[in-house]
Amino acid sequence: MDPQLEAFLRQVLVGLSIGCYLALIALGYTMVYGIVELINFAHGDLFTFGFFISLTIWGLFDVPTPLEGAWILALPAIAIVVILLSGGLNVVIERVAYRPLRGASKLAPLITAVGMSFMLEAIFAYIWGANQINYPRFIPTTNFLNDFSRIIRFTPRDILLFGVTIPAMIGLTLFIDRTRLGKAMRAAAQDREAAAMMGINVNRIIAITFFIGGGLAGVAGMVYGLYTGSGRFIMGFEFGLFAFTAAVLGGIGNIRGAVLGAFIIGMVQAMSDLYIGGEWSRVIIFSLLILMLVFRPSGILGSTTSVEKV
């Protein structure tokens, strides 16, 4: 096969896989913004939390590397525990740090979120260490495409990644579109006071939103660990910024927009890594953010809430 084409196809798969993590993080960003109009800068750290806490849970057992036999069933079980813990942590953060400030000016919870992010990162560094941490290689990296190409790689890790993230995105979309609770979330996102007057417990809806957002980010962190094999206490900051860019790109507050934005960013990163050079990827992605904010602040698919300057 033409090596140019091979390299291109490899980067397409890389772009899709980056898009998958980013989408899971961006969904939480956009849902929280949709309801409380808060750019939750601490959101990316839930991703890091999912990475570390899953590592700790694996450590409690004597797990064979790579996973074999019944241990494969531990994957979904631990994923569920990670979702519950990261979702729960996000609910606690909302309760102690953001809810008391709900009546205050928009700047107050925003600064608090930045502070919360620093706090979480310091706590992670304290508990799990400040160095690059290796994640056990539970999932083998045998390339299914070996006979076809040695450059384009599709491994059991990719199956895990797509197998977790894509159903999660579809499930969330169905949840919001179809369920009564999802409808209540959409109502609360448009007008909290009016929603309360409809008998909707808005505090509960906000807590559920933080739970879902935190859970998705946490499970993304776990999958990231399994996929790449390492991570660091600070990584949520950068992933959070990328996910935020994705959410803005798609239209902040817009669920489908967040997924679309995440895949665009993933692709842009993969392609600029190949054709321009990895050191330029961030420049290109954040330039995209700036251009979007200047020329089309409501995003590609449109913001569901009225666009406000942050």
Added chain:
Amino acid sequence: MATLLEAKGVSKKFGGLTAVDTLDYSVEANAINSIIGPNGAGKTTFFNIVTGYYKPTTGTVQFDGHDIAGLAPHRLTRYGIGRTFQTIRLFGHLSALENVLIGMHHWLRSPWWSDLLKLRSTLREEAEAIRHGEELLAYVGLKGFEDVESRNLPYGLQRRLEIARALATRPKLLLLDEPTAGMNPNETKDMTAFIRRLRDERGLTILLIEHDMHVVMTISDKVTVLDYGRKISEGKPSDVQQDTRVIEAYLGSRALKMIKN
């Protein structure tokens, strides 16, 4: 007649400003009551106390046998208090029917996992809710507009949709904050007749804030006048109309002297 709502000694202070000042107020079941007064008299603040947005600084509020002062709005809705807002606050991106369905949120029962799997119980409840929603829309005069996004409806219909949505919460008491604001004389006349129908046909008790004196004097059983958060007059429309304190509050004391002279 039974008393549905009773506020005793209710005050609300915002810092140094007393928006509502030791107000005693009651609404009899099945009555149409109006609260009037100049801008800033505390009318909407009182509405916000009754609907749970504000906790009164002092005083008690009883509704239908419950002590409600300071309860969260969604709980008051469950007790049977519905409201519309001074400026329209529909869920603009949702259709007329969806707006009404959200009004039914608190008394529908199907859990989210049943909604996702589309279990038979959910489908049955949903079909019932949609039928009820269409009925309500037809009742307020929005038949045929079910699927229109509510922000695209003409103004007068948006006002009616807000009422349909409030009705969907199954209220006993309906609070209408300036229901005829921004309407032309014909629309105002229709709305006045419609409010009366809500009471006569659906057995609702209605509490209005209204600036249009013609509307107030036509439909009210009892009119209460607030000024600087205090009740300055209360009674039948004809009594309040004659009350010099009311004229003074609206036009100022000099105007009153001019009228007397």
